[in-house]
Amino acid sequence: MYQSASSYRNNLTLILSLFLFAGCASSPKQCPRDRIKIAQDFPCQEVEPRKQPIRYLILHHTAASLPSSIQMLQGKGETNKVGIHYLVCNQPQHQVYRFAPEHLATSHAGKSAWRQDQSLNQSSVGIEIVNLDGNLNPYPPSQIAQIIALCQEIIIRYKIDPTHVLAHSDISIGRKKDPGSLFPWKELAEAGIGAWPDEADIQKFQTLYAKKLPDKKEIVGQLIDYGYRPFDSSEMSMKLTIEAFQRHFRGKKVDGEIDVETASMVSALHTKYCQALPSTAKN
Ligand SMILES: [Zn+2]
Known part of the structure; x- marks a missing residue:
């Protein structure tokens, strides 16, 4: 039967995907997804269908304790409603919690802009990091190690450009200051995450x-x-x-x-x- 070039490509993509999926299943140590160890899933109310491909990774600090952060990110906060995909804890193990699957958009960026893009919720994955204020409190090295592993995995999967790995404060000028001036972006860049000048x-x-x-x-x-x-x-x-x-x-x-x-x-x-x-x- 005649097969158009596009349907041939689609079939080839499907076969390659199945092969890659099978590869992950049979050799888990080589599958980058396994580097994300999700300690617990929480339901998040602030989600909507994703209408744009993922091209951004946006980092935040929660400005709240771990229990308050979990409450807030489940949509139980008393003031503003926020959502997120992942939360990196500040406990000794620095576990990662998931609040929404990546195929849904979450309301973490708010009013935001970068290059030609506005309102980056639809085109981004969001990570919240437990820290009361990243402009005052340094991030512990063990928490940064967990953030690096999480970011690397997401960047590889979506081929996110270094200039699209951003702070909330980069995309909401004058409105947001997170994850703050003490966040070690240079260390992340040395691990292949985000941009840094030579x-x-x-x-x-x-x-x-x-x-x-x-x-x-x-x-x-x-x-x-x-x-x-x-x-x-x-x-x-x-x-x-x-x-x-x-x-x-x-x-x-x-x-x-x-x-x-x-x-x-x-x-x-x-x-x-x-x-x-x-x-x-x-x-
Ligand atoms: Zn933020």
């Missing part, structure tokens, strides 16, 4: 900018190129955009000011992730 590029720009700092608008323009979406063109919006960048990439000083280190890191990031791409490929 040291050689940072050094190059530091030499250049030590002589003359670039204009604030030029640096904010590079941040917009990279993906940040200020809410308008005001001074306040520019300051909050720089703060969002600093909270992710230069957490030791988050003041919204352009200094040599901040400008150098922005330009190094722009060099690595923006200049090599045609504009149509940036999304």
Whole structure:
């Protein structure tokens, strides 16, 4: 029987999927999914059918204790209704709890934007991390190890671009500050999770900018190129955009000011992730 090219591809994809699935079943140690050890499933009310493919991974801190976080993420909070896919605990074992399967979208991002995308709930997987405030309380290494394992597994499965692994504060400028300036994004980048500028590029720009700092608008323009979406063109919006960048990439000083280190890191990031791409490929 005649088989169109697309149906042939579909059949081939199905066969490959079955093969891969069988491979996971027969050799569990090689299946990345097995790296997620779900300690417990909880029902989450704040879900809806997913209408877009998953292209983002968004990280949060809960700003609540573990019991309160579990209550809140089940939709039992007294104030705002939130949902999530995974919660990484702050207990000694740092277990992972699941609140919703990934084929459903959850309401964790709220009003948000990155590049051409708005309201990222539909295109993202969300991870909440138990920490009262990631701008004040460091994340224990054992909790970070669990987060790294969870993120690696999700990124591999959906082929998520490094520039699409983001903090809530990156996509909701001026509205959110989580997972905070103490979250170790550099350590995650070294484990293959998310973006980070090259040291050689940072050094190059530091030499250049030590002589003359670039204009604030030029640096904010590079941040917009990279993906940040200020809410308008005001001074306040520019300051909050720089703060969002600093909270992710230069957490030791988050003041919204352009200094040599901040400008150098922005330009190094722009060099690595923006200049090599045609504009149509940036999304
Ligand atoms: Zn958040």
